[in-house]
Amino acid sequence: MMHLCPQEIEHRIDIGPRNVSMSSFLHILEALNLDKKHLDEYARKYHRMLLDASRKLSAFHINTERMRKHEAVIINEYDDGLVYADEDHCISLVNKEAARILQMEKEYIVNKKIHDVMAEFEKLSVILEEDDDSPKSASIYDIHGKKTVVTRIHVSGDTVNSYIYTLRGIDSIQKLEKEVRTKLAEKGYVTKYSFSNIWTKNRKMKKVIEMARGFAATEKNILIMAQTGMGKELFAHAIHQASPVRKGPFVAVNFAGIPDNLVESELFGYEEGAFTGAKKGGKKGLFEQARGGTLFLDEIGDAPLHVQSTLLRVLQEKEVLRVGGTSIIPVAVRIIAATNKDIAQAIKEKKFREDLFYRLNTFPIDIPPLQTHKEDILYILTRYLKTRYGISKRISSSAEQCLLSHDWPGNVRELINVAEYVFHASQGARQILPDHLPEVVLASETKVFQRSESLLDSSFTQISDTLMRNGLPTEMIGQLLKIIKRREGKLCGRNSLQKQLSKEQWILSEGKMKKTLKLLKEAEVILVGRTKQGTCITAKGKKYLQYISDLSSG
Numbered sequence: 001m002m003h004l005c006p007q008e009i010e011h012r013i014d015i016g017p018r019n020v021s022m023s024s025f026l027h028i029l030e031a032l033n034l035d036k037k038h039l040d041e042y043a044r045k046y047h048r049m050l051l052d053a054s055r056k057l058s059a060f061h062i063n064t065e066r067m068r069k070h071e072a073v074i075i076n077e078y079d080d081g082l083v084y085a086d087e088d089h090c091i092s093l094v095n096k097e098a099a100r101i102l103q104m105e106k107e108y109i110v111n112k113k114i115h116d117v118m119a120e121f122e123k124l125s126v127i128l129e130e131d132d133d134s135p136k137s138a139s140i141y142d143i144h145g146k147k148t149v150v151t152r153i154h155v156s157g158d159t160v161n162s163y164i165y166t167l168r169g170i171d172s173i174q175k176l177e178k179e180v181r182t183k184l185a186e187k188g189y190v191t192k193y194s195f196s197n198i199w200t201k202n203r204k205m206k207k208v209i210e211m212a213r214g215f216a217a218t219e220k221n222i223l224i225m226a227q228t229g230m231g232k233e234l235f236a237h238a239i240h241q242a243s244p245v246r247k248g249p250f251v252a253v254n255f256a257g258i259p260d261n262l263v264e265s266e267l268f269g270y271e272e273g274a275f276t277g278a279k280k281g282g283k284k285g286l287f288e289q290a291r292g293g294t295l296f297l298d299e300i301g302d303a304p305l306h307v308q309s310t311l312l313r314v315l316q317e318k319e320v321l322r323v324g325g326t327s328i329i330p331v332a333v334r335i336i337a338a339t340n341k342d343i344a345q346a347i348k349e350k351k352f353r354e355d356l357f358y359r360l361n362t363f364p365i366d367i368p369p370l371q372t373h374k375e376d377i378l379y380i381l382t383r384y385l386k387t388r389y390g391i392s393k394r395i396s397s398s399a400e401q402c403l404l405s406h407d408w409p410g411n412v413r414e415l416i417n418v419a420e421y422v423f424h425a426s427q428g429a430r431q432i433l434p435d436h437l438p439e440v441v442l443a444s445e446t447k448v449f450q451r452s453e454s455l456l457d458s459s460f461t462q463i464s465d466t467l468m469r470n471g472l473p474t475e476m477i478g479q480l481l482k483i484i485k486r487r488e489g490k491l492c493g494r495n496s497l498q499k500q501l502s503k504e505q506w507i508l509s510e511g512k513m514k515k516t517l518k519l520l521k522e523a524e525v526i527l528v529g530r531t532k533q534g535t536c537i538t539a540k541g542k543k544y545l546q547y548i549s550d551l552s553s554g
């Protein structure tokens with residue numbers, strides 16, 4: 001622009017581009033004696049520019065105002081308490097929730113120094129003493145008797161340097177977490193157990209657990225076989241949690257619980273209009289929902305045959321076709337199947353597809369029934385009482401006897417129910433007695449006792465009757481069994497028995513001796529070798545001998 005300046009002006013200052021008002025412009029034209037014929041045109045341009053700028057400014061102003069209102073609503077309605085302080089720690093903004101938590105009027109807080117407000121809560125001042133430059137710090141404080149998480153965020157940049165405090169009651173955090181967990185749990189998408197929840201003292205069980213842990217690390221299919229209540233579900237959860245897909249969903253489907261006609265649509269999903277009552281937009285099947293995680297096929301032995309065929313195809317192809325759909329959906333899912341049925345038998349009866357069994361059975365886990373590891377009965381019972389109720393009581397030997405002689409058809413599930421019963425029944429008692437056990441456990445103990453005693457009793461009278469009918473007196477039989485028993489460990493031949501018996505004044509012909517031994521053998525009182533190996537007494541024989549002695553002495 002300097003070139004426009006008239007030559008006669010010697011002293012020039014370059015002020016750079018600058019807005020010039022209309023009146024200054026006129027003065028300049030006048031002072032320089034320049035042509036004013038274009039003035040109107042310049043004036044119009046100038047006005048248009050002004051109008052335009054003012055319109056933009058007003059739109060900008062409306063927008064900013066709207067944003068400020070939105071911001072105020074968002075900040076005010078935000079679930080957490082928010083306090084905003086500038087670099088001098090002066091509070092410029094506070095929302096409804098923060099005022100509620102602090103139990104102070106907003107007007108009282110704004111423009112106060114944060115220290116003055118927070119310092120009213122003795123321990124809260126600790127957060128203020130922390131290093132000003134740390135970007136984020138959080139601690140739990142007691143505010144009006146409620147545990148509250150207070151977080152301070154330091155926002156610093158070229159143009160800002162401020163502090164945002166968030167305040168949130170711990171109970172609301174716990175409630176929120178619970179809501180999320182319940183929602184996931186309702187869908188069955190979270191695992192509840194890990195391997196540490198499987199309790200055992202038994203060597204064989206420990207081996208099974210180690211094996212399962214090893215299988216978990218792979219992505220191969222697993223088949224868990226066990227009687228009811230032996231922890232199939234527990235193992236499935238634990239395997240998922242120890243597997244590479246632990247971060248993915250855990251989806252369980254129980255074939256015993258879904259009506260046959262719904263299994264397919266539940267597993268594979270359906271397209272809109274696939275059948276009457278089909279949801280609008282269709283529905284994802286469980287395979288799709290388990291994508292990137294584990295699908296637990298519980299009670300697989302109950303899966304109908306037509307579903308078994310589709311399952312086999314899905315496992316082979318790793319893709320599903322929704323009911324009524326045409327497009328194939330790929331699904332990468334880890335399968336854990338479980339059953340309490342005898343699958344081998346089901347295959348024989350053509351109720352379970354053999355090819356599906358082999359597909360699922362890449363890694364089999366066979367959990368032995370509780371009856372075969374009785375040491376776990378007392379161990380799980382005491383451990384349950386300790387972890388669930390924090391009590392450790394001695395179990396009296398008679399109660400122990402009852403627990404050990406029970407059959408536990410419901411396995412660990414039944415045992416845990418008994419533990420619950422014991423906890424309530426034994427309150428106030430120092431040790432667990434048979435009185436504190438449920439009827440079913442006591443009944444089985446007396447049943448075993450009575451059954452064995454009475455069974456033996458009646459079978460012993462029968463043996464004596466048969467022998468008597470064959471002309472063999474009980475007294476003589478008693479002598480004979482004593483001789484056989486005395487030679488325990490060594491088998492005695494018929495001749496030798498005959499000789500020794502004669503010493504006791506019982507003379508038997510060879511034929512009679514043969515018959516006696518045959519009858520005793522049939523009564524399972526003795527074992528007789530096929531050739532000349534001889535004879536020995538059985539456990540039942542020893543009891544029968546005791547029975548005879550008791551009879552003669554009593």
Ligand SMILES: Nc1ncnc2c1ncn2[C@@H]1O[C@H](COP(=O)(O)OP(=O)(O)OP(=O)(O)O)[C@@H](O)[C@H]1O
Binds near residue numbers: 227233340412
């Ligand atoms: N070894 C164990 N240690 C601790 N708890 C166990 C053990 N085994 C089973 N349980 C518990 O017993 C109960 C039954 O276990 P789970 O439901 O896994 O059995 P299941 O084999 O799936 O039974 P069902 O065939 O009846 O479905 C659960 O409460 C589980 O936590």
Ligand SMILES: [Mg+2]
Binds near residue numbers: 232233298
């Ligand atoms: Mg189960």
